[in-house]
Amino acid sequence: MSERRPAPTVGQVVLGKRLQELREAAGLRREEAAQVLRVAPATVRRMETAEVALKIPYVQVLLETYGVPADEAAVFVELAEEANRPGWWQRYHDVLPDWFSLFVSLEGAAKMMRSYEPHFVPGLLQTEDYARAVLESGTVGQTTPEAIERHVSLRLERQRLLDRPDAPHLWVIMDETVLLRPVSMRSEVMRGQLDKLLEYAERQRVTLQVAEFASGPHPGTYAPFSLFRFAEPELPDMVVTEYLTGALYLDSRAEVSAHLEVLDHLTTHAASAQRTRKILRECREGF
Numbered sequence: 217m218s219e220r221r222p223a224p225t226v227g228q229v230v231l232g233k234r235l236q237e238l239r240e241a242a243g244l245r246r247e248e249a250a251q252v253l254r255v256a257p258a259t260v261r262r263m264e265t266a267e268v269a270l271k272i273p274y275v276q277v278l279l280e281t282y283g284v285p286a287d288e289a290a291v292f293v294e295l296a297e298e299a300n301r302p303g304w305w306q307r308y309h310d311v312l313p314d315w316f317s318l319f320v321s322l323e324g325a326a327k328m329m330r331s332y333e334p335h336f337v338p339g340l341l342q343t344e345d346y347a348r349a350v351l352e353s354g355t356v357g358q359t360t361p362e363a364i365e366r367h368v369s370l371r372l373e374r375q376r377l378l379d380r381p382d383a384p385h386l387w388v389i390m391d392e393t394v395l396l397r398p399v400s401m402r403s404e405v406m407r408g409q410l411d412k413l414l415e416y417a418e419r420q421r422v423t424l425q426v427a428e429f430a431s432g433p434h435p436g437t438y439a440p441f442s443l444f445r446f447a448e449p450e451l452p453d454m455v456v457t458e459y460l461t462g463a464l465y466l467d468s469r470a471e472v473s474a475h476l477e478v479l480d481h482l483t484t485h486a487a488s489a490q491r492t493r494k495i496l497r498e499c500r501e502g503f
Contacts, residue, residue: 219366224318226325229298230451231303237262238282270296304373310365313441315462322444322454324377326384330479331442332427334391336399337409339371340378341388341416346409347371349400354393378422387423389436395426395499398449403503410500415495425486426495434485436478443475 224232229382232313239249239260246264249258253274262268263275275296279289305312305320312320323329323340331338336350377383399405416422427434441457455475466472487495 224321225299225301226318226321226451227295228266228270229318230448231270231296231299232266232496233451234292236471238279238284239264242282245481249278253277255440269300269302270488272296272472273299275440276362281362291356305370306350307372308366311363313462318465319442319456319463320374322357322456323374323384325446325451325491326444326446327447328385328387328445329442330387330389330445331440332389332391332436333394333440334437335394335397335440337394337413338388340375341393341475342371342375342461343405343408344372345402345405346378346399349405349502378416378419383421383425385421387425389425389427389479389486391427392429392456392495395495407500407503410496410503412494413497414500417489417496424492424496425489426485426492427482427486428495431485434478434482436482443479490494 217432239246246260247259249260253259255274257269259274260278263270272293275293276289279292284292303317303321303324305317336342337346339347347368348364351367378386380498397408403445413424417424427436439457439459441455444454444456446453452467452469453472455472457464457466459474466475486492
């Protein structure tokens with residue numbers, strides 16, 4: 217049995233899209249590119265869609281076929297070699313689903329993340345105790361003590377990106393339910409979590425808003441989702457929406473625009489960042 221291939225890195229997604237653009241600009245169909253490589257057309261498609269790693273010899277031949285200048289091709293190959301290196305999160309492959317590996321890769325590459333969360337505090341903002349309580353409830357389908365501790369460790373490792381000098385801007389809109397849903401019988405778990413949210417709310421590159429019950433229904437109530445924006449011009453905005461056993465990765469202009477419109481609507485109607493801090497303090501006093 218072949219070893220499971222790790223989920224693609226953002227670099228592989230970016231370069232795969234770029235390979236497709238170069239092929240189309242050269243006026244070649246996938247079948248024609250495949251003939252040059254002497255492989256099946258599916259191999260070219262899988263490279264372009266980041267379903268497989270970027271095979272460097274194939275990349276070099278394709279770049280030459282597409283008429284890419286030697287200096288640009290050399291840079292592309294260097295980027296491809298870098299993109300093929302596994303991310304730090306691959307250490308958690310034993311508990312990390314394939315669909316979520318790409319999510320973690322997107323987090324590390326984004327310059328801005330905007331998200332709506334109707335159920336729980338987002339993973340990047342969770343305390344260790346809160347994360348453990350959520351995971352013990354069976355939300356990830358693995359409730360053995362060992363698996364839970366691995367997931368908690370992964371979640372805390374992900375949070376390191378918010379402490380980087382080039383940390384992305386994290387903009388989260390949480391439903392008021394998030395603050396009222398008990399995740400543990402121990403009240404100190406929620407007190408600690410609210411303290412952490414108040415701490416993050418003071419950071420320059422973190423924006424927190426609460427969608428209050430009093431503001432009524434809104435178009436974001438269907439499911440949690442996140443929108444990622446990148447510094448690389450080659451990579452368009454991407455939306456990730458989760459469901460019970462996986463996630464959808466959306467990058468079409470129409471789908472991204474629809475989710476961006478919902479986020480803009482929520483931003484206008486949710487409590488301001490200043491009022492959100494007041495709401496968090498009031499909730500904290502209640503615990």
